[in-house]
Amino acid sequence: MTRQEIENVLQEPHFQKIIKETDFYFLKGQQALNNWLELEVTDPMREDLIRLSSDYTQFLEIAEVNPEMEKIKDKLFEIIAYCDNRAKDKSRYNQYDNGRILADASVRMGNWIEGLVKFKFKHAEITGKSILNAFNYLLSPQDNCTILSDNYRQMVSVNLLNKDYSPSRFIQDLSEFFDKYELKPQNQDNYTYLISSLVYAFRTEWIEEVIGLMASDGTGWQEDATILEAKFEGLIIWNSKKPSGGQKTLNFLKEKIKDGQSFPLYYSNKGHVQYKANIVDFAISQKELSDKKWADKNIKRYHANFEDYKDDNKKAYILFLAESIEKISPKSISDFKFFGKYSKPTQDNLSPIKEIENDEVIIKPESTMSNNIPNTALNQILFGPPGTGKTYHTVNEALQIIGVDSSSMTRTVIKDAFDKKIKEGQIVFTTFHQSMSYEEFIEGIKPIEPEKDGDEVIYRVEPGLFKKLSIEASFDIAKFRKSKETAEVLDFSNLYDIFIEEVQEKLINEQEVELKTKSGGTVLIDGISQQGNIIIKHHNGTRTYTVSKARLTKLQAAIESLDSVSNINDEFREVIGGSNSSAYWSVLNAIKQTTKRVNGKVELKTFSYSDKVEVVKKMTKEDFNTAKGKNFVLIIDEINRGNVSQIFGELITLIEEDKRLGKDEGLKISLPYSKEKFGVPPNLYIIGTMNTADRSVEALDTALRRRFSFTEMPPRYHLHGLQYEFAGVKGCQILEKINKRIEKLLDRDHLIGHSYFLLNEEEQQSPEPILLDSFYRNIIPLLQEYFFGDYAKIGAVLGSGFVYTENESKEADFATGYENEDFAEKDIYQIIDYRPNQSGSRYIQPEMTFERAIRLLMNQALEEEIES
Numbered sequence: 001m002t003r004q005e006i007e008n009v010l011q012e013p014h015f016q017k018i019i020k021e022t023d024f025y026f027l028k029g030q031q032a033l034n035n036w037l038e039l040e041v042t043d044p045m046r047e048d049l050i051r052l053s054s055d056y057t058q059f060l061e062i063a064e065v066n067p068e069m070e071k072i073k074d075k076l077f078e079i080i081a082y083c084d085n086r087a088k089d090k091s092r093y094n095q096y097d098n099g100r101i102l103a104d105a106s107v108r109m110g111n112w113i114e115g116l117v118k119f120k121f122k123h124a125e126i127t128g129k130s131i132l133n134a135f136n137y138l139l140s141p142q143d144n145c146t147i148l149s150d151n152y153r154q155m156v157s158v159n160l161l162n163k164d165y166s167p168s169r170f171i172q173d174l175s176e177f178f179d180k181y182e183l184k185p186q187n188q189d190n191y192t193y194l195i196s197s198l199v200y201a202f203r204t205e206w207i208e209e210v211i212g213l214m215a216s217d218g219t220g221w222q223e224d225a226t227i228l229e230a231k232f233e234g235l236i237i238w239n240s241k242k243p244s245g246g247q248k249t250l251n252f253l254k255e256k257i258k259d260g261q262s263f264p265l266y267y268s269n270k271g272h273v274q275y276k277a278n279i280v281d282f283a284i285s286q287k288e289l290s291d292k293k294w295a296d297k298n299i300k301r302y303h304a305n306f307e308d309y310k311d312d313n314k315k316a317y318i319l320f321l322a323e324s325i326e327k328i329s330p331k332s333i334s335d336f337k338f339f340g341k342y343s344k345p346t347q348d349n350l351s352p353i354k355e356i357e358n359d360e361v362i363i364k365p366e367s368t369m370s371n372n373i374p375n376t377a378l379n380q381i382l383f384g385p386p387g388t389g390k391t392y393h394t395v396n397e398a399l400q401i402i403g404v405d406s407s408s409m410t411r412t413v414i415k416d417a418f419d420k421k422i423k424e425g426q427i428v429f430t431t432f433h434q435s436m437s438y439e440e441f442i443e444g445i446k447p448i449e450p451e452k453d454g455d456e457v458i459y460r461v462e463p464g465l466f467k468k469l470s471i472e473a474s475f476d477i478a479k480f481r482k483s484k485e486t487a488e489v490l491d492f493s494n495l496y497d498i499f500i501e502e503v504q505e506k507l508i509n510e511q512e513v514e515l516k517t518k519s520g521g522t523v524l525i526d527g528i529s530q531q532g533n534i535i536i537k538h539h540n541g542t543r544t545y546t547v548s549k550a551r552l553t554k555l556q557a558a559i560e561s562l563d564s565v566s567n568i569n570d571e572f573r574e575v576i577g578g579s580n581s582s583a584y585w586s587v588l589n590a591i592k593q594t595t596k597r598v599n600g601k602v603e604l605k606t607f608s609y610s611d612k613v614e615v616v617k618k619m620t621k622e623d624f625n626t627a628k629g630k631n632f633v634l635i636i637d638e639i640n641r642g643n644v645s646q647i648f649g650e651l652i653t654l655i656e657e658d659k660r661l662g663k664d665e666g667l668k669i670s671l672p673y674s675k676e677k678f679g680v681p682p683n684l685y686i687i688g689t690m691n692t693a694d695r696s697v698e699a700l701d702t703a704l705r706r707r708f709s710f711t712e713m714p715p716r717y718h719l720h721g722l723q724y725e726f727a728g729v730k731g732c733q734i735l736e737k738i739n740k741r742i743e744k745l746l747d748r749d750h751l752i753g754h755s756y757f758l759l760n761e762e763e764q765q766s767p768e769p770i771l772l773d774s775f776y777r778n779i780i781p782l783l784q785e786y787f788f789g790d791y792a793k794i795g796a797v798l799g800s801g802f803v804y805t806e807n808e809s810k811e812a813d814f815a816t817g818y819e820n821e822d823f824a825e826k827d828i829y830q831i832i833d834y835r836p837n838q839s840g841s842r843y844i845q846p847e848m849t850f851e852r853a854i855r856l857l858m859n860q861a862l863e864e865e866i867e868s
Helices: 001-012 012-020 025-039 043-052 055-064 067-083 110-122 129-139 148-161 170-181 189-201 246-258 286-292 390-401 411-424 465-480 484-508 551-557 570-575 582-597 609-617 621-625 644-652 703-706 731-745 768-786 791-798 839-843 850-857 863-867
Strands: 212-216 234-239 263-269 272-283 318-332 336-338 350-354 379-384 426-429 441-446 459-464 515-516 520-530 535-539 544-547 630-637 684-691 711-712 803-807 826-831
Touching: 001 012, 001 189, 012 189, 012 212, 025 067, 025 110, 025 129, 043 055, 043 110, 055 067, 055 110, 055 411, 067 110, 067 129, 110 129, 129 148, 148 170, 148 246, 170 189, 170 520, 234 839, 246 263, 246 272, 263 350, 263 441, 272 286, 379 390, 390 411, 390 630, 390 684, 411 426, 426 465, 459 465, 465 609, 465 621, 465 630, 465 684, 484 520, 515 582, 520 582, 520 803, 535 582, 544 582, 551 570, 551 582, 551 826, 570 582, 609 839, 644 703, 731 768, 768 791, 768 850, 791 826, 826 839
Parallel strands: 212 263, 379 684, 379 711, 426 630, 630 684
Antiparallel strands: 212 350, 234 318, 263 272, 272 318, 336 350, 441 459, 515 520, 520 535, 535 544, 803 826
16 A cells, blocks of 8 residues: 555545545434434333344334334434445435445344444443444544444454554554545544545455355255245254365354354355355354354244254254345356455355455345335336236335335235325325226316305315325425425415414304404404315305415415505406405415414424425426435226226326426426326336236237336246145146146136135145135136136136036927927036035036046046045
8 A cells, every 4th residue: 555556546536525525424324323312212112112122023013003113213224324335225214315324334234223222222232343333433433433343443453554453542543554644634524434445445455354155056945945934034054064264264254243244155056156145143063053042033944953954965064044045146156256275165165255246136036026116117017817916016016115125024014014104195006997087086076065054066176096196296305305485385384274273262262353454444254164264254244255275375475475465356366366355365464474473483284285286386397306205106906997098198198207207308287177287206106907817918008008117927836835735736736737728728818826826834734625715716717707608618727527518418398399409419517516515516426526626637547546
């Protein structure tokens, strides 16, 4: 590390940004941590946090259903998003455009959460020096640095600084080493981050470590292991040989575990790696296994006895506790550099890895349907035959889009989280049908309930569900942007609510509420309507006038000073149309007087839809272009059952990604009823489902096909819930046999979905009752629909064990004048029903059972079995 080398590195953009930054480089992280430390919590919440902090999975589950805990989770996740490059949902919580973070610490999220709780309440010592070092750095950057790992600090001291490692003197030793280079960032708080970054830039001069292991294994067992049931906290995998490098390798890995980190165990096959286990602990003896207390957790493949880890030929030398196993895009072994003299693994060897080049791409298991938000299409349709899990997967997909990782949740918790977001309005679920209209979906003229008895029914333009959701999504961006225009509308809304509260209190106490008019007279407030509008009348008068909040908001935005209004009739009419101008002037003037009585910042409240509309109207292209609001999701089930062109109308163009608000080609159009300008925000996602048995993709409206991405949801035969055995074959084989026959007779749009054959662990112990019920409730009715009652084809699919043929050779009892020979002979088919006491039960043939019918379906001979 020469002066010239350092000067060259300092010219790089990253280092120049650190040097020129006038604020503390991680100010947002510092503020987030201080907000957490200063947050007041109740004693019960403190106890809950301490208890849950040691159980990350339960903490997430509680946060999904407890709004208060969810807010705390968001605060903690934001802090972690500034500390660790591997932080969960970092792109959502890290507010820096360049996503700056302290370090690539690879500390487990559960350890971060536990550390933050301990750091706040001081009830226990923090496990892992990296965590404590990160927090101390954020609070006091000049006295700490972003070399978080204690193991790294020791290597830097010995190999770079040429000093014995002293934790208490490390920052001083590091600063003294760089004094000779006279580095001067504009903000002194950034000095230790600058020199830490330089240390990492020259890491080859000091680092000596093992960051993971690689095994050679092409047996393919890892594919099923990528899907770990939610009830398990991890799984055990083992190897028959110790890692190359022996105790030295193990010591490096132990330091990582001790620091709260995990390390990867890659599996290679034929020159490539495609699976990775995330190891969070390991043991090499019975004593270590007993000391780990893994028995206290729900771990798949766990045995208390070390000697039980074996197969026919080998026994375990080392046990690994894997948090998960992931499939990655094929990665060449040449991307890996191995520690010391060691090379790629052969047979059962475990080779130590010191460095990995090029990023890896995680391939999520199909069961999770997870997508990274940046790569998720704004408009997508999941299509496939009945029973393939389209609607089921929209729940997971919608949660993923709004930032909820459901991969480790039970189905019950997932459904609770989904229902919660539905209730909050962040997810909207609807089903298209033949009578669905533009007026219901976008906007239409609808009758409004009268304010008072005896009043006439009036008609008003009302927004549909898509327009409402678009406004909500846009408003969320506005809240994040907090522009001056947004603040003005929201402040007026608050003042209006305060004014209403004051008026209602006076009316309850039977006090007269009198307002001044522009002409110097007065009017009275007669009451407040159910919609929150103000009812005005004149002294001794009987006629009343409604002053609406929505119109007042428009006047407030358009007229800066009421004193400047010379002709209220003309000027008010220009803004809000026909109205009682005197009544509107009186109320608006009274609200402006309320402003003078309210000191300090007005507390935010729940805003009405009309408030939000006014805010959205004032939003600019820049507001949408820098959108960081929450994502919203519209789920349209059975999208192909409605007339999409008619329902969307002119908005079918606006949902395109490049036509969304904020884009260079973003569009707004005037709606036909309200005449308001309207566009679709960039944070509104649309997920449709389509049953191909109703209509094929090819038959869809061209406009729809062009604006949506399509994801096929075919039957999946490899699922664990289909691997049970019945009638001598697996459930997946029965399903596949049926579908091959259907595809031959019809097409792939009319297959049978896997959900009708899926069984849980308990049901797999005795599959017959569930299968029997599914055949007659789901499968046979679908086939009757597919083949329009052509029972010969149904028989060709299911076999003679399910379809009984009655030959029409016997005399039929026709009406007088008609003879049997007048009609051609035909076969009559009946569905054989193996359920007890059903009309089709009388067609069951001797010795036949449901199990034997399945054997016939699979073309298995029954002669020997029947004879026996």
